[in-house]
Amino acid sequence: MRVLVTGFEPFAGLPHNPSQAVLERLPALKGIELVRATLPVDTQRVGGVLKELYRLHQPALALHLGLAMGRALISLERLAVNLLDFDLPDNAGARPQEVPILPEGPLARLSRLPLRAIQARWAQAGIPSQISNSAGLYLCNQVMYLALSWLPEGVPAGFIHLPPDETLALARPGAYVPLAVQARAVGLALEVSLESLRP
Numbered sequence: 001m002r003v004l005v006t007g008f009e010p011f012a013g014l015p016h017n018p019s020q021a022v023l024e025r026l027p028a029l030k031g032i033e034l035v036r037a038t039l040p041v042d043t044q045r046v047g048g049v050l051k052e053l054y055r056l057h058q059p060a061l062a063l064h065l066g067l068a069m070g071r072a073l074i075s076l077e078r079l080a081v082n083l084l085d086f087d088l089p090d091n092a093g094a095r096p097q098e099v100p101i102l103p104e105g106p107l108a109r110l111s112r113l114p115l116r117a118i119q120a121r122w123a124q125a126g127i128p129s130q131i132s133n134s135a136g137l138y139l140c141n142q143v144m145y146l147a148l149s150w151l152p153e154g155v156p157a158g159f160i161h162l163p164p165d166e167t168l169a170l171a172r173p174g175a176y177v178p179l180a181v182q183a184r185a186v187g188l189a190l191e192v193s194l195e196s197l198r199p
Contacts, residue, residue, distance in 0.1 A: 001031065001033070001060045001061075001117060001163045001194075001197075002032075002033045002035060002057050002058065002059050002060060002193060003029070003032050003033070003034050003035065003059055003060065003061045003062075003063070003190060003194070004035045004037065004054075004057055004059035004062045004063070004179040005023060005026060005034065005036055005037075005040050005062075005063045005065065005106075005186070005190070006023075006036075006037045006050075006053070006062075006063075006064045006065065006143070007019030007020040007021075007022060007023050007033070007036075007037075007038055007039070007065075007074075008020060008038065008039050008040075008041050008065075008067065008093075008140075009038055009039070009040060009065070009091070010041075010067050011041035011090065011091055012069075012088055012170065013112055014067075014069075014147065014168065014171070015087065015167070015171055016071070016165075016169075017067050018067055018080070018162045018163075018164065018165040018167075018168065019067050019162050019181055020038050020181055021165070021167070021179055022162065022179060022182050022183045022186055022187050023036040023037075023038070023065075025137055025180065025183035026183055026186060026187055027183075027187045028075075029190060029191070029194065030186075032194065033076035035036060035053070035057050035059065036038055037049075037053055037089075037186065039064075039139075039143065040091065041090050041125055041139055042090050042091055042092045042094070042139075043084060043086075043090050043092075043094050043096060043139060044092065044094060044120075045092070046139055046142065047142075047146055047156060050143060050146055050150070051146075051150060052149070054151060057135070058185070059155065060155060060180065060197065061098060061155065061156050061157070061194060061197065062147055062151055062156075062157040062158075062159075063113070063158065063159075063160065063186070063189065063190060064140075064143050064144060064147055064157075064158070064159045065159070065160050065161075065162055065186065066139070066140035066159065066161055066162070067161070067162055067163075068136075068140075068161040068162065068163060068182070069163075069164060069168075069172075071161060071163045072129050072163055072174075072175035072176075072177075073121070073129055073130045073151065073153065073163060073177070074127065074128075074130075074160065074161070074162060074163060074177060074182065074185050075112060075129065075130050075131070075160065075161040075163075076111070076113065076115045076118060076119060076128045076129065076130070076131045076136040076189075077130040077132050077134075077140075077144060077158060077159040077160065077161060078113075078115065078131055078132060078133050079108045079109065079110050079111065079133065079135070080108065080109050080135050080141050080144035080145035080148060080159070080168070081103060081108045081135075081137070081141060081145065082100050082101050082105045082106065082107055082108065082109075082145060083098065083099070083100060083101065083113050083136075084096040084098075084099045084100070084101060084137060084139065084141075084142060085097050085098055085099070085137040085169045086098075086138055087137075087138070088138075088190070090138075090139060090152060092144060092160070096110055098175075101142055101145045101146065101149075102145070102146075102149055105145070105149055109121065109144075109145055109148035109149065110148070111144075111148070111157075111158035111159065112153075112155070112156045112157050112158055113156055113157070113189070113193055114156075114186075114192055114193060114196045115158075116131075117192050117195075117196070118188070118189045118192045118193070119131060121188050121189075121191070121192050122185055122188060122189075123184075125184065125188060127181060127184065127185050127188075129185070132161065135159055137155050137156075140159060140161065143159065144158065144159035147159075148157065153154035154158070154196060156193050160185075160186065160189060162177070162182050163175065163176060163177050164176040164177075164181040165177060165178060165182060166178055166179065
């Protein structure tokens with residue numbers, strides 16, 4: 001069984017992105033081929049990269065990760081909306097406003113991850129979290145919406161927003177969650193999501 005986990009490259013002048021850094025810290029999962037990929041923070045390119053990853057790997061589960069600088073907790077995203085409306089340019093300088101992601105797509109799509117079960121497992125492990133009803137209108141939301149649009153209905157897919165880690169806290173002081181804890185959380189989320197696939 002193949003599982004795809006993606007993060008993003010650094011953006012907005014930041015020196016580091018935890019969603020990329022956490023990929024190499026993910027634990028091995030028995031019987032699972034874990035595919036890790038870093039996505040570009042480029043609204044024009046990211047769809048093509050994502051589509052190629054899905055074509056090549058045909059994942060049984062897709063978990064996408066991104067950074068939410070203003071959040072103190074790890075966030076499970078409940079839905080993605082069919083809209084690009086950037087409050088800052090992407091890494092290629094693009095700043096679309098009020099543009100649909102897929103013109104013929106529905107207004108919103110719901111996560112196909114077992115959100116409550118993941119949150120409960122995190123609570124057991126002492127990892128605070130929240131379920132969020134807004135993935136924003138930047139590339140994180142774009143990737144979540146495309147995943148839920150392009151992957152087959154039977155494939156669990158969704159998005160987790162990570163807060164700053166200790167490296168970013170050195171550059172911009174504020175609340176953070178250590179990268180090791182973030183990696184533990186993502187690993188547990190994968191375990192719970194895979195359990196939902198088993199009969």
